[in-house]
Amino acid sequence: MGYDPHSQFNNPGGNPPYPPQNPGSVPPPPTPFDPYQSQQPYNPYGGSPYPNGGNTPSQPSQPGYNNAYEPTVQSQSQTSYPPPGGVPSAPGYPGYPPAPNPYSQPGMMPPQKRGMSGGKIALIILAVFVVLAGVSAAIAIPAYNTAQDNAHSTATAEAQSTANAQATATYIATHFPFSSKQVLNDTLASNNSEHGWASDSLCKFSGGSYLAQESKENTFLPCVAKSTDYTDFSYEVTMKNMLGNAGGLIFRADDAQQEYYLYMAFYDGSFGFYYYNHSSGFKKVITGDIADFSTSKVVLGVTAKGSQFQFFANGKQVGEASNSTFSHGQIGVVVDNDNLISQANFSDAKVWQI
Numbered sequence: 001m002g003y004d005p006h007s008q009f010n011n012p013g014g015n016p017p018y019p020p021q022n023p024g025s026v027p028p029p030p031t032p033f034d035p036y037q038s039q040q041p042y043n044p045y046g047g048s049p050y051p052n053g054g055n056t057p058s059q060p061s062q063p064g065y066n067n068a069y070e071p072t073v074q075s076q077s078q079t080s081y082p083p084p085g086g087v088p089s090a091p092g093y094p095g096y097p098p099a100p101n102p103y104s105q106p107g108m109m110p111p112q113k114r115g116m117s118g119g120k121i122a123l124i125i126l127a128v129f130v131v132l133a134g135v136s137a138a139i140a141i142p143a144y145n146t147a148q149d150n151a152h153s154t155a156t157a158e159a160q161s162t163a164n165a166q167a168t169a170t171y172i173a174t175h176f177p178f179s180s181k182q183v184l185n186d187t188l189a190s191n192n193s194e195h196g197w198a199s200d201s202l203c204k205f206s207g208g209s210y211l212a213q214e215s216k217e218n219t220f221l222p223c224v225a226k227s228t229d230y231t232d233f234s235y236e237v238t239m240k241n242m243l244g245n246a247g248g249l250i251f252r253a254d255d256a257q258q259e260y261y262l263y264m265a266f267y268d269g270s271f272g273f274y275y276y277n278h279s280s281g282f283k284k285v286i287t288g289d290i291a292d293f294s295t296s297k298v299v300l301g302v303t304a305k306g307s308q309f310q311f312f313a314n315g316k317q318v319g320e321a322s323n324s325t326f327s328h329g330q331i332g333v334v335v336d337n338d339n340l341i342s343q344a345n346f347s348d349a350k351v352w353q354i
Contacts, residue, residue, distance in 0.1 A: 007105050016264075017142075017309060021286075021348050022118055029196045041225055054292075081313075092100075113313065158194070163225065163348050174316070176236075176312050177236065177352040178234055178352070179352035181352060182353075183352065184350060185350050186349045186350055187208075187252055187347060188205070189205065189347070190205050191307065195225040195227050196227030197210065197223065197225045198223045198224055198225075198332070202223070207289075210223065210345070210346045211343065211344075211345055212343060212345075213341075214343070217340075218337065220334055222250050222253070223250075224250060224253055224330050225349075226330060228330050229329060229330060231304075231327065232353070233329055233352060233353055233354055234303045234351070234352045235302070235350070235351050236299060236312075236348075236350045236351075237299075237333060237350075238346065238347050239333075239344075240301055240344065240345045241345050242265075242267070242295040242296075242343075244335065244336070244337055244340045245266060245267065245270075246266045246267065247343075248263050248271075249262070249332075250262055250331065250332035250333060251302060251304060253326075253330040253332060258276070259329070260275065260276045260277075261326055262275070264334065265290060267291035269289055270288065270290070271287065271311065271313070272284060272286070272288075273285040273286045273311060273319070273321050288318055289318070290314075291316075292313070292314055292316075293320075299314050300312070300316065301315075307322050307323060308322055310320070331349070333346045
């Protein structure tokens with residue numbers, strides 16, 4: 001039998017020959033089998049010694065087994081180093097063809113990296129919004145509470161102020177002098193040119209007060225502030241060291257015409273309200289008593305509104321009356337001599353307009 005390059009018996013015990021690459025060419029001589037050459041030492045840092053990607057290498061061909069197209073296993077030492085003696089090893093058979101690229105076909109594109117979906121973006125935006133809303137609330141709520149507290153405090157203060165003002169107004173409306181509009185405040189320590197108090201031997205400023213002194217019997221002495229003129233008002237004066245019959249206040253007077261309203265306190269603690277004019281003399285309107293009267297000191301007051309009058313001693317009302325004889329006029333003080341010398345010191349004249 002002639003030499004058949006493709007026969008399985010040409011290489012007993014060795015690897016089957018590769019198919020010839022060129023038809024008609026002489027095949028290369030078979031590689032001698034070396035049972036130790038294929039044993040690779042352990043290399044912990046090296047890659048897989050198998051060229052087929054880690055699969056178990058093929059076993060040597062056995063006689064009678066047709067393995068003509070299975071490649072011979074090449075060890076790492078065979079591919080990296082020449083054999084001893086510098087003799088190159090026989091060329092090995094070519095390896096498996098490269099794996100096909102699934103994306104090399106026309107129209108096939110490798111998968112693109114996917115971006116975030118619209119749902120994820122919406123969730124992120126929502127989370128940011130929630131965080132910002134929480135921060136805003138953390139800032140705004142205390143500020144709002146502070147503003148509310150301030151507003152409440154302001155409202156409370158305003159309400160308290162209003163209540164105080166109402167209480168004050170109520171007190172003024174129900175207590176002498178029934179007004180907060182003071183238009184005259186004179187200590188009577190000296191003559192005030194604005195008020196024009198009478199000043200002579202009978203009505204004079206002495207010892208820090210205004211002294212009225214009448215020595216003629218059955219005579220009253222008016223001492224008038226001629227530059228004053230009031231209609232509706234409260235008038236108050238402090239009288240001290242009264243001697244004689246009586247002393248007190250003059251109001252709505254016209255000294256030039258000798259017309260006067262008189263409110264006088266007597267030495268026995270009684271009082272009288274009179275009016276006087278030069279043609280008809282004294283006319284009594286009412287009389288009464290002052291409970292805590294003292295000749296050493298008494299504060300006398302009167303309120304005149306139209307034809308209505310109220311009388312006070314030491315801040316307490318002692319009587320009231322109605323008369324329309326005089327509508328306005330001057331203020332002053334008076335002492336009355338009834339068989340006894342009468343005198344008194346006056347101070348702290350005050351007038352409130354009503």
